[in-house]
Amino acid sequence: EQMADNELEFRLVGAIARNSQINFPEILLRAEMQVDAQQLDAQIKRQNMTVEQYLQASGKTREQVGQEMALSAAQRIRNSLVLAEVARTEN
Numbered sequence: 001e002q003m004a005d006n007e008l009e010f011r012l013v014g015a016i017a018r019n020s021q022i023n024f025p026e027i028l029l030r031a032e033m034q035v036d037a038q039q040l041d042a043q044i045k046r047q048n049m050t051v052e053q054y055l056q057a058s059g060k061t062r063e064q065v066g067q068e069m070a071l072s073a074a075q076r077i078r079n080s081l082v083l084a085e086v087a088r089t090e091n
Contacts (some may be wrong), residue, residue: 013082013083013086014075014079016086017075017079017081017082018081019076019080020080020082021083022032022077022082024077024078024081028077029070029074029077031075032073032074032077033066033069033070034072036069036072037069039081040054040065040069055087
């Protein structure tokens, strides 16, 4: 039941974020992407791979990975801002 509630909340926040005009500074996106890059680097190292091996295994270019990181980071930022506004509004 808790998982279902969490999934519903996640979907609602995502829908609100997608249908809202949310602006945030570029530096926030770059910071979030830097965290993602550090996490990916750590994951690659844990698997005893090089970045080149990872790219080959994933079938992606550096640019594609960067674009995916940017999209993912932007969505997380939007979701966080939506949740913060809901929390503020609902006290």
